Amino acid sequence: MKELQDLNPNPLRKRDYFVVSSMLFGLFFGAGNLIFPIHLGQLAGSHWVLATVGFLVTAVLLPLLSVLAVSVTRSEGVYDIGKPLGPAFALAFMIMIHATIGPLFGTPRTATVPFSVGVQPLLPSSMAHVGLLLFSAVFFGLAFLISFRESNIMTTVGKVLNPLFLLLLFSVFLLGFTNPMGSAAKQAATTAYQHASFFNGFLQGYNTMDALAGLAFGVTVVTAVRQLGKTKPSSNAKVTAKAGVFATTAIGFIYVVLIWLGTTTLSTYKVSADGGVAFNQLVTYYLGGFGHALLATLLTVTCLTTAVGLVAAFAQDFHKHFPKVSYRAWLGFMCLASFGTANFGLDTIIQWSTPMLMFLYPFAMVLILLSVFSPLFDRDPVVYALVVGFTTVPALLDMVAAFPPVVSQSAFGLALGSFQAHVLPFASLGMDWVAPAAIGAVLGLGYHFLRPVLGRVRTTSSQKE
Incomplete structure (x- = not known):
C-alpha cells in the first residue's frame, strides 16, 4: 500500500518547530515540575549535583525517550506502545496510564498545587475548602474551553500560555542568580541523600509523571504536527522527535536551576514538608507579599497548560478506542472527574x-x-x-x-x-x-x-x- 504523502512537502520553518516545541514543553511542564525539583534541592543539600543527575534521567531523558518511542514506532498514543503484547494488554495499559496522569492523580494535581501554594495562603483557614472548590471549578472550566476544539490546543498552549509562563519563571531565576540566598555547596544533606543521592534523585523523577505523560501526549503531538501539513508518518515522526529534543533540553535546564535554588534556600529555611512550601519560601524571600500574587499566577499558568494537554490526550485516546462516546463528551467527563478528585486536597493526592x-x-x-x-x-x-x-x-x-x-x-x-x-x-x-x-x-x-x-x-x- 502506498504511504500517505505530506500535505505540506516543504521543510517546516524554525517558527513552526518553535511552536511545536513550545506546545510540548507546556504540556510536559506542570505542577510537579516546579515543586519536586526545589524540594529535591533541599533534601540533597551539598549532594545536589549527583541527585540532579539521577533526577534528570527519569524527569528529562525518559520523557524524551517516550517521545522518541512514539516517533520510532510511528504510534499515535499509549495504546500503540503496548500493542505488541496484544490488544487486551494495550488497552489495559492505556487505561492505567490515563487514569494515573488523568482524573485520579496527575490532572487534579494541576489544580491543587497552584491553589495550595499560591492562593490558599491569601485566604483565611475557614475558607480553604470553599476556595479550593471555586478555584478548581474555574480551573477545569478553562481547561475544558481551551481543549473544546482540538485545533486550538497548539495555538493556545504554544503561542500564548507557555511564553507567559517562561517570562514569569525567568524573572524568579534572575533574582536568584543576582542575589543568591547562600552557597549550595555548603548546605547539609538529609540522611537518605548522603549515601544514595543519585538513586533518590532518580526515584524523585517519578513524581513528575512525565514519562507516562509523554506516552499519552503522543496523539496530541502527532495531531498538531499533522496540522502543519506533515501527514506522512516518517515526516511526522521526525518533526515530533526534533520538537521533543528541544522541549526536554529546555526543561532539563530549568530543573538544574530549580534544584540549585532549592539547595540555596537551606541557608535561610529548614527543609520543607513539600516542594510547594519550598517554592513559596523562595518567592516570598525575593518578592515579599507581591511574591504570593506572582506565585499564584505562575503556577496557575503552567499548570493550566499541562491540564489542557492531559484532558485533551485523555479525550482523544478514549474517543479513538470507544468511538460511540464523542471527544467532547470524554473531555467533559475528564474535567468533571478531575474536579472531584482535586477537592480531596494535594496531600491526599500525592500520598496515594x-x-x-x-x-x-x-x-x-x-x-x-x-x-x-x-x-x-x-x-x-x-x-x-x-x-x-x-x-x-x-x-x-x-x-x-x-x-x-x-x-x-x-x-x-x-x-x-x-x-x-x-x-x-x-x-x-x-x-x-x-x-x-x-x-x-x-x-x-x-x-x-x-x-x-x-x-x-x-x-x-x-x-x-
Whole structure:
C-alpha cells in the first residue's frame, strides 16, 4: 500500500518547530515540575549535583525517550506502545496510564498545587475548602474551553500560555542568580541523600509523571504536527522527535536551576514538608507579599497548560478506542472527574499517587526502551512478553511497599517487603525491577536471534531423516 504523502512537502520553518516545541514543553511542564525539583534541592543539600543527575534521567531523558518511542514506532498514543503484547494488554495499559496522569492523580494535581501554594495562603483557614472548590471549578472550566476544539490546543498552549509562563519563571531565576540566598555547596544533606543521592534523585523523577505523560501526549503531538501539513508518518515522526529534543533540553535546564535554588534556600529555611512550601519560601524571600500574587499566577499558568494537554490526550485516546462516546463528551467527563478528585486536597493526592507510580514506572520504562530499540528485533512480541513478564513481580512489590502504613506496615505488607529485600537485588534503592527486566531481555533477544538458526537446524535434520 502506498504511504500517505505530506500535505505540506516543504521543510517546516524554525517558527513552526518553535511552536511545536513550545506546545510540548507546556504540556510536559506542570505542577510537579516546579515543586519536586526545589524540594529535591533541599533534601540533597551539598549532594545536589549527583541527585540532579539521577533526577534528570527519569524527569528529562525518559520523557524524551517516550517521545522518541512514539516517533520510532510511528504510534499515535499509549495504546500503540503496548500493542505488541496484544490488544487486551494495550488497552489495559492505556487505561492505567490515563487514569494515573488523568482524573485520579496527575490532572487534579494541576489544580491543587497552584491553589495550595499560591492562593490558599491569601485566604483565611475557614475558607480553604470553599476556595479550593471555586478555584478548581474555574480551573477545569478553562481547561475544558481551551481543549473544546482540538485545533486550538497548539495555538493556545504554544503561542500564548507557555511564553507567559517562561517570562514569569525567568524573572524568579534572575533574582536568584543576582542575589543568591547562600552557597549550595555548603548546605547539609538529609540522611537518605548522603549515601544514595543519585538513586533518590532518580526515584524523585517519578513524581513528575512525565514519562507516562509523554506516552499519552503522543496523539496530541502527532495531531498538531499533522496540522502543519506533515501527514506522512516518517515526516511526522521526525518533526515530533526534533520538537521533543528541544522541549526536554529546555526543561532539563530549568530543573538544574530549580534544584540549585532549592539547595540555596537551606541557608535561610529548614527543609520543607513539600516542594510547594519550598517554592513559596523562595518567592516570598525575593518578592515579599507581591511574591504570593506572582506565585499564584505562575503556577496557575503552567499548570493550566499541562491540564489542557492531559484532558485533551485523555479525550482523544478514549474517543479513538470507544468511538460511540464523542471527544467532547470524554473531555467533559475528564474535567468533571478531575474536579472531584482535586477537592480531596494535594496531600491526599500525592500520598496515594506514589504506589501507582512505583507500579507503572517500571512498565513504562521497559516499554519505552523496547519501543526505541524495536527496529533491532522487529518488535518481536516474544521479547516484549519476557521483559514485561519479568518486570511484573517487582513492580507489584514496589507498589505495596509504597502504600500508606495501613497497607505497607500490615502483616501482609511486611511479609512481602521481607521477601523483596532478601530475594531481589537493588530493592533498597527502589530498583529491584532492573535485574529481572534485564534477564527477560537477554532471554527474549536470545530467542529472537537464535530462532532462525534453530529453524534451519530442524529443517536440515528433517531432510536427513
